[in-house]
Amino acid sequence: xxxxxxxxxAHQHTAPTSFIRKYVFSxxxxxxxxxxYGLALLAVFIGMALSWLMRIHLGWPxxxxxxxxxxxxxxxxxGVMTPEYYLSLMTMHGTLMVFFVLTNAPFAAFGNYFLxxxxxxxxxxxxxxxxxxxxxxxxxxxxxxxxxxVSDGPPISGWTAYAPLSAVGGDAGxxxxxxxxxxxxxxxxxxxxxxxxxxxxxATTLDLRTKGMSLARMPLSTWAWFVTAVISLLAFAVxxxxxxxxxxxRTAGTSFFIPAGLVxxxxxxxHSGGSVLLWQHLFWFFGHPEVYIAVLPSIGIxxxxxxxxxRKPLLGPRAAIGCMMATGFLSYMVWGHHMFxxxxxxxxxxxxxxxxxxxxxxxxxLTLLLICSVYGAKMRFTAASLFCLGFISVFISGGIxxxxxxxxxxxxxxxxxxxxxxxxxxxxxxxxxxxxxxGTYFWFPKMTGRMMNEALGKxxxxxxxxxxxxxxxxxxxxxxxGNVRRYSAFVDDYLIPLIPVHKFITVAALLTGxxxxxxxxxxxxxxxxxxxxxxxxxxxxxLEWSTTSPPPFDNFGGRHMVVYNGPNEYGxxxxxxxxVMQTSPEKVSAS
Amino acid sequence: MGKLFAVAVVVITLxxxxxxxMHTWWMPAEISTTGAAIDHQLEDTMTGSGLLFLAxxxxxxxxxxxxxxxxxxxxxxxxPGGANPLVAAAIILVGIEILTLTFVGSKAWAAVNLAPxxxxxxxxxxxxxxFAFYFRYAGPDGQFGGLHPDKIDDGSGNYxxxxxxxxxxxxxxxxxxxxVVPVNRPILLTLHSKDVGHSFYVPVLRIQQDFVPGLEIPxxxxxxxxxxxxxxxxQLCGLGHYNMKAYLQVMSETDYEQWLxxxxxx
Numbered sequence: 036x037x038x039x040x041x042x043x044x045a046h047q048h049t050a051p052t053s054f055i056r057k058y059v060f061s062x063x064x065x066x067x068x069x070x071x072y073g074l075a076l077l078a079v080f081i082g083m084a085l086s087w088l089m090r091i092h093l094g095w096p097x098x099x100x101x102x103x104x105x106x107x108x109x110x111x112x113x114g115v116m117t118p119e120y121y122l123s124l125m126t127m128h129g130t131l132m133v134f135f136v137l138t139n140a141p142f143a144a145f146g147n148y149f150l151x152x153x154x155x156x157x158x159x160x161x162x163x164x165x166x167x168x169x170x171x172x173x174x175x176x177x178x179x180x181x182x183x184x185v186s187d188g189p190p191i192s193g194w195t196a197y198a199p200l201s202a203v204g205g206d207a208g209x210x211x212x213x214x215x216x217x218x219x220x221x222x223x224x225x226x227x228x229x230x231x232x233x234x235x236x237x238a239t240t241l242d243l244r245t246k247g248m249s250l251a252r253m254p255l256s257t258w259a260w261f262v263t264a265v266i267s268l269l270a271f272a273v274x275x276x277x278x279x280x281x282x283x284x285r286t287a288g289t290s291f292f293i294p295a296g297l298v299x300x301x302x303x304x305x306h307s308g309g310s311v312l313l314w315q316h317l318f319w320f321f322g323h324p325e326v327y328i329a330v331l332p333s334i335g336i337x338x339x340x341x342x343x344x345x346r347k348p349l350l351g352p353r354a355a356i357g358c359m360m361a362t363g364f365l366s367y368m369v370w371g372h373h374m375f376x377x378x379x380x381x382x383x384x385x386x387x388x389x390x391x392x393x394x395x396x397x398x399x400x401l402t403l404l405l406i407c408s409v410y411g412a413k414m415r416f417t418a419a420s421l422f423c424l425g426f427i428s429v430f431i432s433g434g435i436x437x438x439x440x441x442x443x444x445x446x447x448x449x450x451x452x453x454x455x456x457x458x459x460x461x462x463x464x465x466x467x468x469x470x471x472x473x474g475t476y477f478w479f480p481k482m483t484g485r486m487m488n489e490a491l492g493k494x495x496x497x498x499x500x501x502x503x504x505x506x507x508x509x510x511x512x513x514x515x516x517g518n519v520r521r522y523s524a525f526v527d528d529y530l531i532p533l534i535p536v537h538k539f540i541t542v543a544a545l546l547t548g549x550x551x552x553x554x555x556x557x558x559x560x561x562x563x564x565x566x567x568x569x570x571x572x573x574x575x576x577x578l579e580w581s582t583t584s585p586p587p588f589d590n591f592g593g594r595h596m597v598v599y600n601g602p603n604e605y606g607x608x609x610x611x612x613x614x615v616m617q618t619s620p621e622k623v624s625a626s
Numbered sequence: 627m628g629k630l631f632a633v634a635v636v637v638i639t640l641x642x643x644x645x646x647x648m649h650t651w652w653m654p655a656e657i658s659t660t661g662a663a664i665d666h667q668l669e670d671t672m673t674g675s676g677l678l679f680l681a682x683x684x685x686x687x688x689x690x691x692x693x694x695x696x697x698x699x700x701x702x703x704x705x706p707g708g709a710n711p712l713v714a715a716a717i718i719l720v721g722i723e724i725l726t727l728t729f730v731g732s733k734a735w736a737a738v739n740l741a742p743x744x745x746x747x748x749x750x751x752x753x754x755x756x757f758a759f760y761f762r763y764a765g766p767d768g769q770f771g772g773l774h775p776d777k778i779d780d781g782s783g784n785y786x787x788x789x790x791x792x793x794x795x796x797x798x799x800x801x802x803x804x805x806v807v808p809v810n811r812p813i814l815l816t817l818h819s820k821d822v823g824h825s826f827y828v829p830v831l832r833i834q835q836d837f838v839p840g841l842e843i844p845x846x847x848x849x850x851x852x853x854x855x856x857x858x859x860x861q862l863c864g865l866g867h868y869n870m871k872a873y874l875q876v877m878s879e880t881d882y883e884q885w886l887x888x889x890x891x892x
Contacts, residue, residue: 191865207756207864208864301779312838351708378841385735407712410692414693416628428638428683444664447832447834512646516654528856
C-alpha cells in the first residue's frame with residue numbers, strides 16, 4: 036500500500052506485477068468480475084449439460100447416453116440413468132444454476148466489474164473482502180462439484196433440500212449421506228461469500244461515488260446492483276444459519292428440522308422435537324428474495340443498455356428506481372406463497388397471496404417503462420439490443436404466469452407441476468440470462484478491448500429466443516394437464532399421453548443448448564481475434580465509456596472523474612452527436 | 627431486423643395463446659363439489675392474464691416495428707404523457723385485477739381450506755411412506771386404533787404402526803392400498819407421513835396437500851362422480867418418487883358398503 040489522500044485511502048493501490056497477484060489472488064475488481072464471469076460460464080455449461088441429460092432421459096428413457104456410465108457406473112449402468120441419478124442431476128442442475136450462475140453472473144460478475152467504474156471509483160471499498168468473496172465462492176463450487184465423485188453421488192433432494200429428506204442422512208436414500216453434506220457445506224460457503232460481496236457493493240455505492248455522482252445520477256445498472264446487494268445481505272444472512280442447522284442435524288445429532296417418530300429404512304430415527312416447516316420457512320425467506328437477486332440486476336442492465344440502442348432516454352428512470360426498491364421490500368413478505376400446500380395455517384395463505392399479487396405492480400411498471408421506452412425510438416439492432424428486447428418479451432411471459440401461482444386456490448392445482456417450472460424458468464432463469472447476454476455483447480469491448488462478432492451474436496439471439504419459447508411455453512400446457520415435476524419417468528396413466536410433448540421439449544432443449552456454443556465460440560474467438568474496440572463504440576453515456584477499453588488498473592488512469600449529467604442523455608443535440616456523456620460539462624438541451 | 631423481431635414476437639404469441647384457447651392440453655374434468663369454483667377462478671385468471679399477455683407482447687412488437695423505420699428524417703418521440711400516466715395505469719389496472727382475484731379467489735380457497743368438514747364426514751386415515759400410500763378405515767367399531775411408530779413394520783403389513791395386541795380399537799381397522807369412497811358423501815382425510823415429506827395430489831379433485839412428518843393434516847372433499855382416478859405424490863420424496871401413486875375409487879353407496887364388508891371380512 037502506498038500513501039494516498041485520506042479520501043481514497045481505502046481503495047487506491049498500485050498495479051501488481053506477479054502473475055499470482057495479477058490473475059489469481061487479485062484485489063482488482065475488474066479481474067474479480069472476470070473471475071466470477073468465468074466461474075458462472077463454467078457452471079452454466081455444466082448445468083446445461085445436466086439439463087440435456089435429464090431431457091434426453093425424459094423423452095427417451097431407454098436410450099443409453101454415451102459416456103454417462105463413465106461419470107457414474109452406479110448412477111447410469113450402460114448409460115441409462117437410474118431414477119435416483121436423474122434426481123441427483125436435477126438437484127445439481129438447480130443448485131448450480133440458481134447459485135453459481137443466476138446469482139453470480141448478473142450480480143457478482145458484471146456488478147464487480149462495472150459498479151465501481153460506473154460511479155467513478157478506482158476499486159471496491161474493500162478489495163480484500165472482494166478477493167475473499169470470489170475465492171470463497173470458488174471453494175463452495177469445489178465442494179458442490181465434489182458431490183459428483185463421492186460413492187453415493189450427488190444429493191437427490193432438489194435445490195430446495197426439503198427436510199427431513201435432506202436432514203436424516205443416508206437412510207432416506209442414495210446421495211443423502213456424503214453428497215448432501217457436501218451440498219450443505221457448499222451452500223454455507225456460498226452464503227458467506229455472498230454476504231462479503233453484498234457488504235462491499237453497499238459500502239462502495241454509498242462511499243466511493245466520485246464528485247457529481249449523486250444517487251440520482253447513477254445508471255440503473257448500478258442502482259440494481261445496489262438494491263440487489265441489500266436484498267442479498269438480508270437473504271443470505273438467513274440461509275447461512277439454516278444451512279448450519281441442517282449440517283448440525285446431519286452430523287451432530289440435533290433435531291432442528293426432524294420431528295419424532297420417523298421410520299426410515301425400517302429404523303426408528305433417533306430424533307425428536309424438530310419442525311419440518313421451519314426449514315421451509317427459513318429456506319423460502321431466502322428463496323423468494325433470491326428470485327429478485329437473480330432478475331433485478333438484469334432489469335438494471337437492460338434498462339441501462341436499451342436507451343443506448345434506442346437513442347432516447349429511458350422512460351421514468353426515477354419510477355424504475357422506486358419500483359426496484361419496492362420489489363426488494365415486498366420480496367420479504369411473500370415467501371409463504373411457496374408453501375400453500377405445506378400444511379401451514381390456511382389463513383396465512385391469504386396473507387401471503389396479497390403481497391405476492393401486489394409485487395406484480397412494480398414489476399408491471401418496470402415492464403411498461405421498458406416497452407414504452409422503445410416507442411418512437413430509432414433503434415439500432417445489435418446482438419445486445421436484441422437481447423434487451425427479448426428480455427422484455429420473456430419477462431412478460433414469465434411474469435404473467437405469476438398471477439396464477441400467487442392465488443392459493445389455483446396454486447393448489449398447479450403447485451409442483453411443470454407450470455411452475457415454466458414460470459420460474461421464464462421469469463428468473465431465461466430473463467436473467469438474457470440480461471447477461473445483453474450485458475456480455477454490450478460490455479465485452481470494454482472488458483477485453485475487442486468487439487464481438489455481431490453476425491454470430493444475432494444468430495445466437497434468434498436461435499435462443501425461439502428456442503426458449505419452444506422449450507418453456509409447452510411446459511405451461513403440461514402443468515395444466517397436471518404433469519408433476521421432478522419425475523424421472525412418466526408411468527401414471529394420465530401422464531403417458533403427454534410424453535410426445537416432452538419429446539418435443541427435449542429436441543428444442545438440445546438445439547437451443549447447441550446454439551450456446553455459438554456464443555462460447557464468439558466469446559473465445561473475439562477475445563483474441565475480434566476487431567479492436569474504441570473507447571466508446573456504442574456511443575453510450577455512463578462512466579465506463581469515458582475510459583480506455585479495457586480500463587487501466589485504476590480505471591481512469593489517475594484522473595478523478597467529475598460527473599455533470601445523469602446517464603440518460605440520449606436523443607439530444609450535442610455538437611453533431613445525439614448524446615451527452617456523464618462526464619461532459621456541455622449543457623444539455625432537448626432536441 | 628426490427629421487423630423480423632416484431633413478426634417473431636407476434637407469431638410466438640399467437641401460437642402460444644392458440645393452444646390455451648383450444649384447450650389442446652387442459653385440466654381433466656373435475657369431480658368434486660369444490661372443483662367448479664376453482665376451475666372458474668382459473669378460467670377468469672386465464673382470460674385476464676391472457677389479455678395482458680397479448681397486449682404486452684403485441685404492443686412490444688408494434689413499437690419495435692415502428693422503431694426499425696430507417697427514414698433519416700424521422701425524429702425520436704417520447705411516449706405521450708411520459709411515465710406518470712403509465713405508473714398510474716399500472717397501479718389502477720393491476721390493482722383492480724388483484725382485488726378481484728383476491729376477493730373471488732379467497733372464496734374458492736375458503737371452501738376447500740377454511741370451511742370445516744361436514745359433521746357426518748366419513749373419516750379415513752392416510753399414511754404416506756417411501757413410496758406408497760395406505761388408507762385406513764375405522765372398521766365396525768367406528769374407532770381408529772392408536773399409532774405407534776415403533777410398531778411400524780412393512781414386512782408384516784403394519785404400515786400405520788398399530789398395536790392390536792394391546793389396543794382393542796386397532797383390531798378391526800381396515801388398511802388398504804386404494805382410497806375407496808362413496809359418491810356424494812363428505813370425506814375427511816387425516817394425512818400422516820411415516821418418513822419424509824410427500825404430497826396427496828388428485829388432479830380431478832383439484833386437491834394437493836403435503837404430508838408433513840410430525841403433523842396431522844386434515845383434508846376434506848366430496849366426490850360427485852363414480853370412477854377410478856389417480857392419486858400421485860408431488861413432494862420430492864426420494865428415488866421412487868415418480869412411481870408413488872394410488873387410485874381413488876369413487877363408488878355408489880351400495881357398492882361402497884359391499885366393498886367395506888368384504889374388506890372387514892378379511
